[in-house]
Amino acid sequence: MTRIGYAAGAFDLFHVGHLNLLRHARAQCDVLVAGVVSDEMLQQVKGITPIVPTLERAEIVGGLRFVDRVHIETVPDKLETWREVRFTHFFKGDDWRGTERGLRLEREFAEVGVQVVYFPYTAHTSSTALRRALALLEGSAAPEAQLAI
Numbered sequence: 001m002t003r004i005g006y007a008a009g010a011f012d013l014f015h016v017g018h019l020n021l022l023r024h025a026r027a028q029c030d031v032l033v034a035g036v037v038s039d040e041m042l043q044q045v046k047g048i049t050p051i052v053p054t055l056e057r058a059e060i061v062g063g064l065r066f067v068d069r070v071h072i073e074t075v076p077d078k079l080e081t082w083r084e085v086r087f088t089h090f091f092k093g094d095d096w097r098g099t100e101r102g103l104r105l106e107r108e109f110a111e112v113g114v115q116v117v118y119f120p121y122t123a124h125t126s127s128t129a130l131r132r133a134l135a136l137l138e139g140s141a142a143p144e145a146q147l148a149i
Contacts, residue, residue, distance in 0.1 A: 092119070
């Protein structure tokens with residue numbers, strides 16, 4: 001049986017945590033589909049406006065040698081995504097393990113035969129941390145930019 005893996009994320013401000021998730025996922029399956037959450041879904045579900053647009057994020061992720069295919073997520077329901085992609089394994093960072101969301105995901109996927117696999121979350125870097133750092137830099141650069149004008 002072919003093991004089809006699915007690893008989803010915003011993949012905005014692509015960093016080593018994203019790379020680790022996708023690399024580890026590929027080692028656990030025969031085919032890896034990377035789910036890139038659309039701009040609209042990120043805004044609706046997380047209230048985040050990505051810095052890098054959907055199609056560019058999809059191109060970046062799809063350019064990795066261990067990603068076989070990219071699926072752009074346009075619905076918040078992971079079971080709906082499963083109906084579209086038909087993966088056998090769902091990969092997620094272990095920051096979801098044991099949480100209400102993670103347990104619900106495990107129950108829903110168990111009903112359709114999908115195994116949820118957790119990988120270590122890269123705690124020292126995240127898109128949120130990068131956004132904060134950029135905001136700080138932007139705030140500190142503003143006075144210098146005004147002086148240069």
